Amino acid sequence: MRESFQRWPNNLATGLTVLFLCLSVFPTFCHGVSAKENQTVYLTCSTGKRIVIHSAEYRGAKSCTPGEAKAWVAKRCRKKNTCTFQVHNRYFGDPCFGHHKKLFVVYGCGNGE
Numbered sequence: 001m002r003e004s005f006q007r008w009p010n011n012l013a014t015g016l017t018v019l020f021l022c023l024s025v026f027p028t029f030c031h032g033v034s035a036k037e038n039q040t041v042y043l044t045c046s047t048g049k050r051i052v053i054h055s056a057e058y059r060g061a062k063s064c065t066p067g068e069a070k071a072w073v074a075k076r077c078r079k080k081n082t083c084t085f086q087v088h089n090r091y092f093g094d095p096c097f098g099h100h101k102k103l104f105v106v107y108g109c110g111n112g113e
């Protein structure tokens with residue numbers, strides 16, 4: 001199951017596109033969360049399930065290229081049942097200086113090996 005996700009292009013237009021594709025293929029395996037800069041984001045899976053990160057983008061204005069946040073979020077949340085952290089430039093850099101930003105995460109809940 002996980003391989004199918006990894007074959008997807010890394011840079012699909014938005015986290016929402018990834019979530020839509022994910023839901024269309026694995027309806028029970030996909031969750032999307034977003035949080036604004038400096039807010040706290042919460043990822044949770046049901047009991048016994050573990051987080052698998054599909055995509056994480058840190059987006060500002062349309063004119064700015066989204067920042068790739070997947071590596072950081074995956075390292076932080078991988079194989080955990082719940083995961084929480086602050087959305088902050090110190091983790092993801094600043095992909096859009098002078099604009100408000102938002103983090104979009106698409107994840108699944110797997111059996112977690």
Ligand SMILES: *[C@@H]1O[C@H](CO)[C@@H](O)[C@H](O)[C@H]1NC(C)=O
Nearest residue numbers: 036037038088089099100101
């Ligand atoms: C987020 O917090 C930093 C300080 O850590 C601050 O400089 C920045 O303006 C804040 N951004 C927003 C959108 O509140």
